[in-house]
Amino acid sequence: MQDIKITIQETTNNTIIKFNTNQILINGGSYEYNNIDEAKNSPLAQQLFYLPFVKKIFITANFIAIQRFDILEWSDVQDEVAEQIEDYLNDKGIVVNETSNSSKKEAIEVYAEVTPNPSVMKFGSNKALTQTDVEYKNIDEASKSSPLAQAIFNFPFVKEVFISDNYISVTKYDMVEWNEVFAEVRTFIREYLVEGKTIIKELPNQEKSTSVEITQxxxxxxxxxxxxxxxxxxxxxxxxxxxxxxxxxxxxxxxxxxxxxxxxxxxxxxxxxxxxxxxxxxxxxxxxxxxxxxxxxxxxxx
Structure with missing residues (x-):
């Protein structure tokens, strides 16, 4: 049985509340549903729409945000909703059926951009990659939580990998110049994303690995x-x-x-x-x- 925990977080909009999870829910990007018909690819969202006060659902890699109608206050129901989501996830319920779109490849672009740090190249994308910034100092750290970072470390000149909202910053050793290798890395990242491979399989746990920096x-x-x-x-x-x-x-x-x-x-x-x-x-x-x-x-x- 999985050990998924839900924590409740208020937002600046009092009709919207976030249910944060300690594990990755989807492979990058986000999904927004305005009604049960739109949520055909998300059994979890469909289940939540049966609650009469649910107006809109937003699902990302590590939280579910729900907007309510004005028929009640979140303080009346938020604990019960959190428990329902937690039970569903621990019962291995499907969050979003992402494989339904696997036959149609996304139109993903990746561009390389120099940074003020000559050792670092930024690879931006039109695809959302993560809601939680993660940084890996070596391939061992990456192997525990990010298949994408682990794959990038297979380039012998890669020293560190940082994954943020819609870009990846790669730090190199001095053995090569970026103008010699950036095109190869850019192509690799784009093909990886187009194939729909896993970006982050779980959030790094500070108790397991104190050297992995997590920024939420x-x-x-x-x-x-x-x-x-x-x-x-x-x-x-x-x-x-x-x-x-x-x-x-x-x-x-x-x-x-x-x-x-x-x-x-x-x-x-x-x-x-x-x-x-x-x-x-x-x-x-x-x-x-x-x-x-x-x-x-x-x-x-x-």
């Missing part, structure tokens, strides 16, 4: 200055660094010394310009938006 959305229990810092990073910093194939995640806030710790991943990790970006960009922005609350930002390479 901020936990809702963040409060005060910590919550404000996390929101600022999400809104102002993450989109900018994602454009360069990197990621920044809030780690902690020392209220006494007013020190912020962040994790740099992907192209940001080990980038020669990351220190300057940290001081001139992130630190200055936080100090401006949170006066007298931030003395220093310290980066930890993922």
């Amino acid at each position: 959305e901020p936990e809702i229990q963040l409060e005060g200055i910590s919550a404000q810092i996390s929101d600022i990073l999400d809104e102002y910093i993450k989109p900018a660094v994602a454009g360069d194939g990197g990621n920044i995640a809030f780690r902690s806030y020392d209220e006494e010394n007013k020190i912020v710790n962040v994790v740099l991943q992907g192209a940001c990790s080990g980038c020669p310009s990351s220190t300057a970006t940290l001081k001139n960009g992130i630190e200055s922005l936080l100090q401006e938006m949170l006066p007298n609350q931030v003395n220093q930002v310290i980066a930890i390479n993922g």
